[in-house]
Amino acid sequence: MGKPLDPDMFDPVCPSGLSPIRVGDKWAGMIIRCLEDGPRRFSELRIPLRGVSAKVLTQSLRSLERDGLVSRTAHAGPAQRVEYGLTPLGRSLLGPMDALCAWAEEHWDELLDARESFAVVCDEAV
Incomplete structure (x- = not known):
């Protein structure tokens, strides 16, 4: 038997909710891979991620944006469009x-x- 676990090993002040590794979000890693070569529009992401609903893809993108891994850029003009790209943190x-x-x-x-x-x-x- 190994050394007993420290009962205080998980600091109650630790922001574990900020962890970008989500067991429940199977799409995050695939989204990051899709953005590896540069920004993409939502409709572009839907092609390789065809198994995800628009709602779940939106939720995953928002979570990645919240965590600072993905940026969302809205382009104004006659053909308004939104692109998602990796931040330096996401690229890391x-x-x-x-x-x-x-x-x-x-x-x-x-x-x-x-x-x-x-x-x-x-x-x-x-």
């Missing part, structure tokens, strides 16, 4: 995301096996 996530993608690729078979085993165990428990 690309390296860690590359590392996570490489890790997932290296361990893909193990991850799939674990999920399949878990599904079997859960099915048997029901």
Whole structure:
């Protein structure tokens, strides 16, 4: 058995709600990847992210904007348009995301096996 966990390891003052890593938002990483090569319009994002509803995409973009990872720029003129782009903070996530993608690729078979085993165990428990 390892060293006991510190009961104060999670500082109650810590802004953990500001964490850009969201288990519940499966679209954030994909949105960041879509913006990697430059700003995009909402309609452009909908193409590779066709599995997300407009409402959920809007919510994800707003969350990323709130966290300072994505900027929203409204262009005035006869053809008004809005573009979303990575901020410097958002762009700083690309390296860690590359590392996570490489890790997932290296361990893909193990991850799939674990999920399949878990599904079997859960099915048997029901």
